[in-house]
Amino acid sequence: MGLLQTLGLRKQSSTTDNLSLIPPWKRYQFAPFDGMTDVVEKAYKKNATVFACMWILQSMFPEPELWSWEREDRISYKPIQGHAVRKLFSKPNQDMSEVEFLQFVITYAPLGGNVYIWKQRDKARRVKNLWPFHDGHITPIRSANTREGFVAYYVLNDGSNEQTNPWGLERVDLLPGVAIPKSEIIHWKWMIDPLNPERGMGALEASAGDVLLANELRDYIYTFLKNDAKPPIVVTMAEGDEFTPAKAKRLKEQWLESTGGANRGTPSFLEFGMVVKELSSSLRDMQFGDLGDRPDASICMGFHINPVVVGALVGLKNSTYSNFEEANKALALQTMVPLWRSFESELQQGLSGEIGFSEEESLRFDRSQVTALQESEKEKEERIGSGFDRGGVTRAEYRRSLGLEVSEADDVYKENLASIWVPRGVVRQNDPDLLDAEEDRQSGEDEEGKGKKETKSASQSREIGNVLMAIRNGLIGKMRDELKEYSSRLAGEVVQRLLASGKGKRGKKELSADDLILESDVIALSILVKRFYVSVLELSWDTWNISLGVELAFDLTDPLVTEILGMAGERVKDITEETMGQLQEALQYGSEQGWSIEQLAAGDPEAGIPGIQDLIEESYKNRSKNIARTELGMAQNTAAINRYSDAGVSKVLILDDGFPRSDENCVWIDGQTRSLEWTKEDHPDEGPSGIKNPLQHPGCVRCFAPKFDEE
Numbered sequence: 001m002g003l004l005q006t007l008g009l010r011k012q013s014s015t016t017d018n019l020s021l022i023p024p025w026k027r028y029q030f031a032p033f034d035g036m037t038d039v040v041e042k043a044y045k046k047n048a049t050v051f052a053c054m055w056i057l058q059s060m061f062p063e064p065e066l067w068s069w070e071r072e073d074r075i076s077y078k079p080i081q082g083h084a085v086r087k088l089f090s091k092p093n094q095d096m097s098e099v100e101f102l103q104f105v106i107t108y109a110p111l112g113g114n115v116y117i118w119k120q121r122d123k124a125r126r127v128k129n130l131w132p133f134h135d136g137h138i139t140p141i142r143s144a145n146t147r148e149g150f151v152a153y154y155v156l157n158d159g160s161n162e163q164t165n166p167w168g169l170e171r172v173d174l175l176p177g178v179a180i181p182k183s184e185i186i187h188w189k190w191m192i193d194p195l196n197p198e199r200g201m202g203a204l205e206a207s208a209g210d211v212l213l214a215n216e217l218r219d220y221i222y223t224f225l226k227n228d229a230k231p232p233i234v235v236t237m238a239e240g241d242e243f244t245p246a247k248a249k250r251l252k253e254q255w256l257e258s259t260g261g262a263n264r265g266t267p268s269f270l271e272f273g274m275v276v277k278e279l280s281s282s283l284r285d286m287q288f289g290d291l292g293d294r295p296d297a298s299i300c301m302g303f304h305i306n307p308v309v310v311g312a313l314v315g316l317k318n319s320t321y322s323n324f325e326e327a328n329k330a331l332a333l334q335t336m337v338p339l340w341r342s343f344e345s346e347l348q349q350g351l352s353g354e355i356g357f358s359e360e361e362s363l364r365f366d367r368s369q370v371t372a373l374q375e376s377e378k379e380k381e382e383r384i385g386s387g388f389d390r391g392g393v394t395r396a397e398y399r400r401s402l403g404l405e406v407s408e409a410d411d412v413y414k415e416n417l418a419s420i421w422v423p424r425g426v427v428r429q430n431d432p433d434l435l436d437a438e439e440d441r442q443s444g445e446d447e448e449g450k451g452k453k454e455t456k457s458a459s460q461s462r463e464i465g466n467v468l469m470a471i472r473n474g475l476i477g478k479m480r481d482e483l484k485e486y487s488s489r490l491a492g493e494v495v496q497r498l499l500a501s502g503k504g505k506r507g508k509k510e511l512s513a514d515d516l517i518l519e520s521d522v523i524a525l526s527i528l529v530k531r532f533y534v535s536v537l538e539l540s541w542d543t544w545n546i547s548l549g550v551e552l553a554f555d556l557t558d559p560l561v562t563e564i565l566g567m568a569g570e571r572v573k574d575i576t577e578e579t580m581g582q583l584q585e586a587l588q589y590g591s592e593q594g595w596s597i598e599q600l601a602a603g604d605p606e607a608g609i610p611g612i613q614d615l616i617e618e619s620y621k622n623r624s625k626n627i628a629r630t631e632l633g634m635a636q637n638t639a640a641i642n643r644y645s646d647a648g649v650s651k652v653l654i655l656d657d658g659f660p661r662s663d664e665n666c667v668w669i670d671g672q673t674r675s676l677e678w679t680k681e682d683h684p685d686e687g688p689s690g691i692k693n694p695l696q697h698p699g700c701v702r703c704f705a706p707k708f709d710e711e
Contacts, residue, residue: 036136039111043204043211049296050204050211052310053303054107060336060372062102064365065089066347068357070466077362080470082542084356085363093120093129101132105343108134109190110303113202116140116154117186117350124531125478126355130186138180140187140198141173150198151187154180186350188343203302207295214295236275304335332372340365353477355535360473388414461653462671464547465705468640469655471539472632472703479532479628486528487620490521491613494583495601498612511587513580516612526572530565532628533635537561540636547706548647560642564635571634575627579619586615626699633702637694640704641679650676651707658701664688666696673707 043050068085069077092101108115112135120129133156143152153169157177164178165171171179189200204211235251237243258268300307309327344364351357367373381402388398396410494516501511534556541554555561589609590600603611610618620627644652656662657670665687684690695702 036112036134039202039204042215043208044111046215047211047299049214049299049310053203053300053305054110056305056309056331057106057110057303058103060332060370061106061339062099063371064340064367064369065098066344066363067366069362069364070360070470071362077364079366080361080467082467083361083470084474085351088127088130093131101130104132105188106339108132109188109200110203112136113190113193113200113205114138114140115188117188118180119184119186119350119354124355124535127351127357135199138185139173139175139177142196142198144172149182151182153182154185154187156180186346188346203304204299205302207298207302210295210298214299234277236277238274305331328372332370336370336372337367340367353481354474355478356471356474356539357477358470358473359477361470461705461707462655464543465653465655465703467543468540468636468705469658469701469703471543472536472629472636472701474539475532475536475632476625476628479528479632480624482528482532483620483624483627484617486525487617487624490517490620491616493521494616495611495613498597498601501597510591513583513587516583517576517580522572522576525576526568529572529631530568532632533564533568534561536632536636537564537639540639544640544643548643548649550647560639563642564639567634567638571631578623579616582615582619583612586610586612629699629701630695633695633700637679637702637704641676641694644676644704644706647706649706649708652676652679652704653707655703655705656696656701663696663700665691666700666702669696669702679704 044054045051066085066089067079068083069079071077089098089101092098096104105115105117114135116133116138118131118133119127120131122128137157139155139157140151141153141155143149152172155173155175155177157175158164161176163171163176167179167181167184169179169181173179190203191201191205193199193201235255255268259266296307296310300310306327309331344362348363351363352359357363384393384398384401387393388395391413394411394413396406396412399406399410497516498511501515538554541552545552587600601611601613603609603614651673652675654669654672654674656666658666668687669691679693682690682692694704
């Protein structure tokens with residue numbers, strides 16, 4: 001199946017599978033630069049300050065890796081190992097590494113103001129590659145209303161003079177090239193342009209004149225030195241003195257002999273009436289004062305980089321930093337961190353809902369890898385040493401931070417023997433019971449300590465469950481969108497069937513939902529659901545393998561997989577029956593009101609009665625996310641129970657209560673341990689009003705993780 005067929009388009013075109021990278025830079029005017037070519041040629045390649053700023057950005061921006069993170073608590077996040085985002089960014093496309101990809105991004109954005117990242121998909125419509133484009137390649141088309149947002153769609157200049165529209169968009173532009181929908185582009189702006197909200201402004205927008213001024217100053221001095229053919233001094237003969245070439249040559253030789261070589265600086269004597277004048281300027285005369293520093297300062301301001309980091313003379317003369325390390329740290333905090341945060345946000349927006357990318361996860365740079373943001377060894381030693389003195393870290397942690405050997409005897413805290421832990425409300429005194437309790441606490445034998453040991457296994461199980469839930473969440477948005485596309489397509493076909501039925505048939509046979517929603521529609525929905533069943537099983541398979549300590553390859557012919565896919569028919573039947581029920585009610589109402597076929601199709605908007613097309617679209621639109629949650633949860637949980645049973649797992653940890661207004665039974669069961677057999681049937685006598693399995697209700701987020709006993 002071709003890519004366009006996968007996208008639901010009628011015609012195939014290789015344009016959406018491979019986009020040309022050959023068009024010229026010039027697509028947008030960067031006054032006073034004449035397009036992107038001018039920016040590159042006159043600024044990036046010709047101006048040393050711009051070049052230095054770009055080198056700093058290209059060196060620092062790719063330093064941290066991009067990861068997908070899950071929230072541990074209110075302020076802490078943990079990177080998700082084995083997540084699709086690391087696989088994607090470790091090799092964004094066949095020609096770029098992660099570092100090179102980010103270098104392209106941080107080059108295109110400040111120079112043109114925008115970087116456009118195209119999401120290249122595989123046959124299953126998963127994002128397989130990311131390609132960066134610049135302002136010379138792509139033009140955003142401003143939308144006409146807020147319903148579409150600031151951008152209606154994008155146009156890629158593919159080097160041809162023809163308009164291409166493989167996605168079937170409603171084009172309103174006259175530009176040649178390929179029209180690309182917003183869903184296929186991640187658009188990151190360097191700065192916001194208030195007058196053109198559909199595009200961004202570059203770092204040189206305000207300092208373009210300073211770039212050209214700096215170039216002119218340099219070119220002027222260079223040209224002056226290269227082309228200065230004027231003699232440094234001129235000797236004017238005395239009035240009435242005869243001037244001949246021979247005499248001029250003799251006087252010149254005498255001048256060089258008396259003032260050149262070892263005689264430099266000695267006095268010279270002229271004949272009466274001769275006058276000596278300086279004709280050309282010296283380099284001292286050509287000093288421009290502050291004028292020479294101002295362009296560098298303005299350029300650095302545009303990049304938000306302190307001139308001292310660039311090495312510009314104006315920065316070195318006016319630096320307020322005590323050392324270069326301090327300036328680098330300020331650059332990381334004031335410039336790079338905001339850039340990372342901005343880029344993270346656009347990636348989160350652009351990839352959320354794609355297969356493997358959950359809305360509940362966060363795409364973030366691992367800033368612990370940024371050298372400039374890390375503590376110096378001295379700062380680290382002082383901080384951990386202070387923590388050790390106050391009893392906050394163990395001696396083992398302190399010694400390990402210093403690179404010293406650690407033994408079991410070092411797993412102790414430093415505490416003042418005169419201090420003890422006193423329960424709230426108890427007067428501190430020399431109480432034997434309190435001393436015994438303190439001794440137990442320090443030896444790790446108190447009840448709280450035992451409880452922590454007992455939760456170790458639960459913590460490991462919860463981590464496995466969180467990974468499984470993240471996999472499921474990463475598919476929900478994509479399945480929801482495809483269900484909406486399916487409902488929109490189905491609604492249009494149902495209306496066509498309704499209109500084709502003709503008014504005459506109403507007298508002979510009452511229309512029913514079975515006449516409008518056909519078996520082929522049910523099969524199409526079944527195929528959609530099966531495809532996502534396969535996705536959630538395939539993505540969960542390795543997690544089960546690792547947690548169970550087995551190596552079992554995922555295979556569509558595996559009996560477990562075929563069993564899960566066999567569920568789809570009955571599940572889809574239930575989904576369709578609800579829609580058909582609503583459709584049948586609408587047909588019955590129309591019949592009772594004596595409506596024509598056209599009235600049934602249009603409905604009565606003033607009375608709040610939807611037409612057939614709106615009814616079907618809204619039916620799925622309101623349920624699409626719940627359907628996605630339910631079906632992915634049913635498939636994953638059913639498969640998990642079977643995988644655990646085959647591996648000999650006897651207990652499971654139940655994770656539930658995943659969103660506000662959860663069912664009271666979900667809140668009650670969350671975090672509890674049950675036998676594997678318990679998961680295979682309902683338990684009406686448990687919980688506030690009875691527990692159902694494998695899901696409590698449609699849209700339930702319940703997940704089962706294997707529970708292992710402590711050794």
